[in-house]
Amino acid sequence: MTTATLRGNDRVLHVAWPDGTSADFPYLWLRDNCPSGFHPQTQERLFDLTAIPVDLSIAAATVTDTEIVLTWDAIDHESRYTPDWLYNHRPGLGLADPAKIAPTLWRGDLHKGDIPRANAADLMARDDALLAFLLTAKKTGLAIVDGMEDDKDAGMTIARRIGFLRETNFGTTFEVMSKPNPNNLAYTSHALPLHTDLANQELPPGFQFLHCLANEAKGGGSTFCDGFAIATDLRERDPEAFDLLANTPVPFRFQDADYDIRRHHTVIDLDAFGELHELHFNAHLAGIFDLPADRMEAYYRAYRTIMQMTRSDDYVITTRLEGGEMVIFDNRRVLHGRAAFDPNTGFRHLRGCYVDRGEFDSRIRVLSRPK
Numbered sequence: 001m002t003t004a005t006l007r008g009n010d011r012v013l014h015v016a017w018p019d020g021t022s023a024d025f026p027y028l029w030l031r032d033n034c035p036s037g038f039h040p041q042t043q044e045r046l047f048d049l050t051a052i053p054v055d056l057s058i059a060a061a062t063v064t065d066t067e068i069v070l071t072w073d074a075i076d077h078e079s080r081y082t083p084d085w086l087y088n089h090r091p092g093l094g095l096a097d098p099a100k101i102a103p104t105l106w107r108g109d110l111h112k113g114d115i116p117r118a119n120a121a122d123l124m125a126r127d128d129a130l131l132a133f134l135l136t137a138k139k140t141g142l143a144i145v146d147g148m149e150d151d152k153d154a155g156m157t158i159a160r161r162i163g164f165l166r167e168t169n170f171g172t173t174f175e176v177m178s179k180p181n182p183n184n185l186a187y188t189s190h191a192l193p194l195h196t197d198l199a200n201q202e203l204p205p206g207f208q209f210l211h212c213l214a215n216e217a218k219g220g221g222s223t224f225c226d227g228f229a230i231a232t233d234l235r236e237r238d239p240e241a242f243d244l245l246a247n248t249p250v251p252f253r254f255q256d257a258d259y260d261i262r263r264h265h266t267v268i269d270l271d272a273f274g275e276l277h278e279l280h281f282n283a284h285l286a287g288i289f290d291l292p293a294d295r296m297e298a299y300y301r302a303y304r305t306i307m308q309m310t311r312s313d314d315y316v317i318t319t320r321l322e323g324g325e326m327v328i329f330d331n332r333r334v335l336h337g338r339a340a341f342d343p344n345t346g347f348r349h350l351r352g353c354y355v356d357r358g359e360f361d362s363r364i365r366v367l368s369r370p371k
Contacts, residue, residue: 002083004061004068013061015068015086023090027058030070033089034079098368099361103276103333104139105229108312112319116143120326123158130161131367134360137207141330142224148211148324155211155326156353163359166205168198169259176210176350194225194310194335197354199280200252200261206357208331212321216346223337224329225315227279231268234306241302246270248299251287252280262287267306269332278332283307310335321350332357 005014012024028049037047052075059073068086070079089095106114116136122129123145137143148154156173159165165172198204235242249264265280291299309315318339321327329336331354341348 002063002068004063006058006061008057011057013058013068013070015083017083017087021087021090023086025086025091027056028054029091030058030079030081031056031072031077034077035081035085036077036079097365099138099364101135101138103141103228105232106140106142106226107229108225108314108316110317112144112317115319116140118143118145119147120145120149120154120158121147124161127367131364134162134364134367137328138330138360138364141226141228141333143328145326145328146324148326150213150324152211152213152351155209155351158326159209159353159355162207162363163355166354166356168201168205168354169254169261173351173353176352177348191340192337193283194223194316194337195282195284196227196279196335197282197331198254198285199265199282200254200263200285202263203356204265204278204280205331205354207328207355207360208336208352209326209328209355210321210350210352211326212323213349213351214323214347215321215350217341217343217348218345219339220341220348221318221320221339222327223316223318223339225310225317225335227281227333227335228276230306230309230315231276231279234309238302238305240298241305242268244299244302245306248291248295250289250291250299250303252282252285253287254285267303279335280332281306281310281335330357 001018003016005016007014007024010024011027013027013030014022014024016022031052032047032049034047037045039046056075057073058070060071062069062071067080067082070081072079116133116139118129118133123133133143133145145158148158156165168174196204197208231242234245246266246268249266251262251264253260253262255261267279267281268276269278269280271277289296289299
């Protein structure tokens with residue numbers, strides 16, 4: 001049976017569960033998270049923390065067959081928690097998150113047949129197939145959908161099954177093809193070095209969806225590399241370069257007749273716990289570096305090192321997308337590019353859109369709920 005013991009001097013409730021697990025819950029935390037303080041439908045917090053004294057105390061703690069009941073001292077309130085709820089919210093652990101998935105790093109020995117793959121019809125018809133695909137795509141940051149309908153909107157249909165589409169200055173969708181008067185290198189037949197899209201944005205897009213409608217031109221192979229693998233190796237081999245890239249913001253900029261969008265980012269971005277979070281690497285959108293002159297040469301050495309790694313066969317894979325295939329990748333992890341192609345030898349057309357990471361993760365969480 002679960003037990004609950006008041007430790008007044010420490011101002012915590014000590015709870016022990018039958019499996020041997022125990023945890024301390026501070027009084028303020030317990031009152032702040034009393035189930036009565038949340039709206040029953042929206043689950044948003046209604047309780048006002050400033051309405052109670054910071055030194056409040058608990059008069060009594062009672063354990064029933066199904067609940068832990070707290071009677072508060074000097075305030076007319078009773079709080080009820082299930083043991084399972086307290087177990088799942090033990091301080092210091094954080095709520096379990098089905099979308100928190102450790103990345104599976106990959107390098108240049110990854111082959112097209114090794115990339116996670118799913119059929120478009122299955123993803124549209126079956127939630128279990130969609131969840132399995134999203135989980136594997138989150139691990140590798142790169143996946144392929146085949147059996148796409150010969151419809152320019154087919155990629156958007158699958159993307160919308162996952163989440164809202166992200167609109168940018170290029171629109172909700174974008175056409176990757178050679179066209180006159182381009183405002184981006186993607187709209188030419190030139191080679192595109194490996195990069196992440198729109199590093200100039202305040203928040204660069206999350207997952208990118210590229211539906212191959214036609215790929216008949218000579219050349220134009222798609223290139224990818226796992227930026228997390230590169231950053232992990234750089235951290236081990238050259239920690240000074242890693243630290244410079246992780247702690248020195250540099251400018252990125254896109255400009256055309258209608259837009260001038262700028263943002264400083266670090267090339268390597270770490271989360272609050274020091275883990276790899278995302279990369280911002282786009283040499284053709286890099287602005288004029290504006291860090292102090294006495295730091296410039298050391299930074300350029302680090303920047304050049306990671307640039308060389310993105311061009312190494314140790315990390316880069318090249319594959320050819322066929323009509324009816326769609327590649328999906330985490331734009332803030334996986335760098336992508338392409339070889340030059342000859343538009344006179346055939347038509348090449350990919351249609352793209354974005355779904356941000358938050359939407360992608362939300363879909364994983366919802367599909368992971370018990371049925």
